[in-house]
Amino acid sequence: MTRPTPFILSSVKAGRFVNEVEYLRIISGQRQDWRAQALKPCLWVFSLFYRAVVSIRNRMFDWRLRTIERPRVPVISLGNLTTGGTGKTPFVAYLTKWFQQRQVQVALLSRGYRALPGEVNDEKLLLDRLCPGVPHYQNPNRCASSKQAINEGAQLLVLDDGFQHRKLARDLDIVLIDAVCPWGHGWLLPRGLMREPKSSLKRADFVILTRADQCSPAALAHLKEEVARTLSRDRIACAVFRPQELVNVSGETESLDSVAGKTVWGFCAIGNPEGFRQTLENAGFVVAGMQIFPDHHHYSSDDLEEIGVQAANASAELILTTSKDLVKTSEQKLSEIPVWSVEIGAEIIEGNEVFEGLLQNLMQEVSLD
Known part of the structure; x- marks a missing residue:
């Protein structure tokens, strides 16, 4: 899996960089090693300071100590x-x-x-x-x-x-x-x-x-x-x-029925990657694997090349991503495998x-x- 870019834990200067995907694994409990267990109390202490700041800020708005502007339209x-x-x-x-x-x-x-x-x-x-x-x-x-x-x-x-x-x-x-x-x-x-x-x-x-x-x-x-x-x-x-159709970077569309049952490789940089995986499975795809990047990640050429390599190694017939991720790429194929986004509607x-x-x-x- 490609290594996502590092980031600093929230707005807290924790003294070192932590990979965002690993951070999510730690706070969700997926990682149970001693390092993860040692880090959780430290994060909890920082969360107390964060709670205090949020509380003070909200009280200032509640008590009208900070200005609230009202536009002329709804x-x-x-x-x-x-x-x-x-x-x-x-x-x-x-x-x-x-x-x-x-x-x-x-x-x-x-x-x-x-x-x-x-x-x-x-x-x-x-x-x-x-x-x-x-x-x-x-x-x-x-x-x-x-x-x-x-x-x-x-x-x-x-x-x-x-x-x-x-x-x-x-x-x-x-x-x-x-x-x-x-x-x-x-x-x-x-x-x-x-x-x-x-x-x-x-x-x-x-x-x-x-x-x-x-x-x-x-x-x-x-x-x-x-x-x-x-x-x-x-x-x-x-x-x-609800998944509605597939769309590629050229704006071409493909119905879900025409590709149902195909083996796919997924990638995304969203807040809930597991939800995207479940969307693919519910739409009838066989998910061979998925690469997860930090939320709002900007894809480099190396990232895209690695996605194509991983998809080819998994014998994927399609590479699928979210609409939010597709707009950050310009590739119609990676390793000769078609790249599509899954268009969804609320x-x-x-x-x-x-x-x-x-x-x-x-x-x-x-x-x-």
């Missing part, structure tokens, strides 16, 4: 409690298309996380393809980009990864929770993947449990009960991500009536503006 925030892997990008596209179909001029606001200098990140590249013609402003200062978007004609703003960005007021605060790994292995950063404690859900207007089809009915019911301790049950929905399977009611309420605000 704002929808999509966010989560954990670091990635909940399916925000498909839902940003879902919301954007919903309002576009009703003739609302939507603009997207995001930070541009892990974009290379002078470039945009993978999420913008993907959303530009999924939502052609929709302005997408990437700026760590979302208040500044909201003003720019409104001045350029936006009637509604979708704030991507906005739950923790409290400087910008929102009219609908949606939190996505991955039903497969809902609480980031049970700990705040860096001991786990939680950006905020569960109690922060009290700020949310609506919660969507994603990948509801990838966990047992009992586990899903238990998760609903946990969320319902903070939010009323009618504000909880369940969603799935679908709310429970709680959609209340959710659509909230969106319709925002429509009225748009029409009054």
Whole structure:
């Protein structure tokens, strides 16, 4: 397997570099060697400091000690409690298309996380393809980009990864929770993947449990009960991500039925790689193996060459990746094996009536503006 690029544990200067994939194996409990066991208490201590900082920051906003700006148009925030892997990008596209179909001029606001200098990140590249013609402003200062978007004609703003960005007021605060790994292995950063404690859900207007089809009915019911301790049950929905077709870098498509049962090699750099593997298996592919890179990883020529070698060694007929990863490559084949992304779409399977009611309420605000 190709060695992913190193990174520093969260924002904590741990004194040495740790491979991100290995870090995830440690905090999830997959690694049980003595080094992993020795590191966990250290990470827990850092998480106490992190919790204190998050608590102080939230209190400052709760008590209005920090300024909150309210734009002239409605704002929808999509966010989560954990670091990635909940399916925000498909839902940003879902919301954007919903309002576009009703003739609302939507603009997207995001930070541009892990974009290379002078470039945009993978999420913008993907959303530009999924939502052609929709302005997408990437700026760590979302208040500044909201003003720019409104001045350029936006009637509604979708704030991507906005739950923790409290400087910008929102009219609908949606939190996505991955039903497969809902609480980031049970700990705040860096001991786990939680950006905020569960109690922060009290700020949310609506919660969507994603990948509801990838966990047992009992586990899903238990998760609903946990969320319902903070939010009323009618504000909880369940969603799935359904594979729709294959797409390559040239924009060509292939139906899933035509390739079902083929042996494939996967690669991805997303927050929940296991969810991608399960998506491939549920779509009927035989997964010979998968290479996992750090979230938002930028692929080098060596990375792509190694993917092709590994796929060829596994006698794979196709190389499959996510839509977010495909936009960072320009290869139609690796080791003469076709490379495709699996296009997925978000679908709310429970709680959609209340959710659509909230969106319709925002429509009225748009029409009054």
